[in-house]
Amino acid sequence: MRVSLVTSADCAAFGLEFFEALRYLSADNGGVSRGGYSAAEDAAHTLLANYASRNGLTVSIDEACNTWVELPGIDSSADAIVIGSHLDSVRQGGNYDGAAGVVGGLAMLFRLQDTTQLRRPVRLVAFRGEEAAWFGTCYIGSRALVGTLESEMLDAVSPEYRISLREALQEAGADLGPIEANTALSASKSIHQYFEMHIEQGPLLVAADCPVGVVTGIRGNYRYPAITWLGEAGHSGAVSRNLRHDAVLGATEWLTTVERLWIDEEVAGADLVVTAGIFSTDPMHHAVTRIPDSVRMSLDIRSVDVSTLQRVSEQAMELASQIASRRGLEVLVGERVDTEPASIDTDTVSMIYDTALGLGYPAMKLPSGAGHDAAALGAAGIPIGMIFVRNENGSHNAQEALDIDDFCVGVDVLTEVTKRAAQ
């Protein structure tokens, strides 16, 4: 008896069952918690490995404990087409962020079982520890694969598990040698192209009424986690405007100016999003009748183009010091944390887009705002492609809502894309 997923109904039944099994293994207060290199993540990988090998696929585990599943019987020395995503989640997160790509990749392998004309091996990889929520660093499994996990990250201690990443890797059975040496694992050496299917973590596909999207690039970001505006406190009634040094008025003027800059960049065709997620007067001292003397805020600038990140960041900081100086304030921009964008070549984008349209599915092209394992592989020089599947309510929360029909559309597109790439 073998798994056959010829019809959409088969695919939906398979997906529902597999997602429910995953949820059952990691249910936590309405959501799921599958921490990187935790027992819950182990269980998810074991489920995948057992299900795959029981159903005729070839399973192996690499030195970083990533799980690999392969179609047997393709006798070829050609570089492989690799499909992947991750099985870990944030704490009390949703069941689909990451898992949709792994379960979808498994469904695709079953679909391709009888395809004889594949020239390249096709492999699925389920990565470990993609979410930064557990050890403060993201893409652990995929960076270990390509040899780019900074070894000082191994000493980071998880506030949740109270052990270091090194200890967690050891407990999971990893081979620390090549990881500490920043040597690419052997599984990474024969990858021709990497594709990842992932739920969209924003609302664009829902808004455009498209079940799938083609990712045009993964946005990098320049993050300022702690910008401080310093002014002078005073009685709210007793200081005239020209003698005030109001930190809130400086910070708000700046943010509205940065928003105008954003709009101008958009009009000029740049890819850009800007967020001040944290913005706060000092809770120890602020009061209704006190001129605020300090504001702490963050700024997160994202774009698929590194030149846009550089230009906007530079202009924003220049505006901040102009405004601070005009208002007699001090602005300390603090540390900047950079993540470079990952580009996807336009031929790959067109190939995936045409495939989706050819199968009769409405599709749109869109950038990925969040990071993915694909970015780690892309940074290591492996050509990447990404498919987004429509999903309501964003991600990193228990309310993620992937319609199983959209999942099946994603599997259709992924299967056809893989076939084309492997031929």
Added chain:
Amino acid sequence: MRVSLVTSADCAAFGLEFFEALRYLSADNGGVSRGGYSAAEDAAHTLLANYASRNGLTVSIDEACNTWVELPGIDSSADAIVIGSHLDSVRQGGNYDGAAGVVGGLAMLFRLQDTTQLRRPVRLVAFRGEEAAWFGTCYIGSRALVGTLESEMLDAVSPEYRISLREALQEAGADLGPIEANTALSASKSIHQYFEMHIEQGPLLVAADCPVGVVTGIRGNYRYPAITWLGEAGHSGAVSRNLRHDAVLGATEWLTTVERLWIDEEVAGADLVVTAGIFSTDPMHHAVTRIPDSVRMSLDIRSVDVSTLQRVSEQAMELASQIASRRGLEVLVGERVDTEPASIDTDTVSMIYDTALGLGYPAMKLPSGAGHDAAALGAAGIPIGMIFVRNENGSHNAQEALDIDDFCVGVDVLTEVTKRAAQ
């Protein structure tokens, strides 16, 4: 032996000694704490009463425990000129907010001892519980005097003392009958005019290099302690601008628009100050990479003209709902707390100003941004006048800095003003 304060040096020595005695009775961690109806405030009133009676002045205590000091021997049934301020402070506040007017009033009484041509009685009143910091309500002694202390305020419990205002009044020996009945105390019935000298709580006199100022009116305020902006959370990288409902961007746009409105009002000649002392994303949920879905902020609008308060408040709220609606946000403006402005007639302002200039002191006219006991008396229909004395570092903090020479200038002006008013 009697106190004589003929020279400035006498006045300075007297002031320094009295302020030091007050500080000694209520020193607290570098500042002073004289809570309304507390033992520390009792001690300050006892000091005043003992010093005054020992030095030939007539002392009495009213039903609200305010202390009254009078020049003896003025045989007149005419209504009195009353000089007053308060002896309480905020917690770990400065030694001069309130006390400067009481100590200055006492110095003035000594100065006037030998003045024979006074037609009206001259009295000093030291009020109780002016600061709202202790029982959540301000002007307790002065409102009790004029019969306007809302009786429900008596049930307010001090978080510091863990007793109600009623219990605190009883402990201090007050007669609750007239206070609860909102009957004006007999001491209030023969007041011709009330003058108050107070430290400036802002930087205007320092900036203008004037030792004294003449208050043109006491700013009222329309306060919105808790305005809430509600939007929609989302991943900072995954939602395009047109699909965002960013609460911070709405609130910052609003505040910059309100600041422009403020500038326009100033250009048109209106008296106005506006402060957003509290401005904060939700500390339980905000994050660098999360589109902020809520902001809590305050807005404090102050003016000497009630029509300005009404106009600016209305326009600001209209702008808030326009911005919220354009951005797909919800804005809940919450409760508004009003304090009406107290006006000072222009003849009184001119008289005080001319007196200061006539004595050879540089002076300026300025509004009072903070409230004062004078406002309670003014609201009850008693004509008021106010003199500000230069003071560095604002008030309600241990760094208040009143130069004793400026104090003596204030006493000079107060003495001359009182003489003119009492003649």
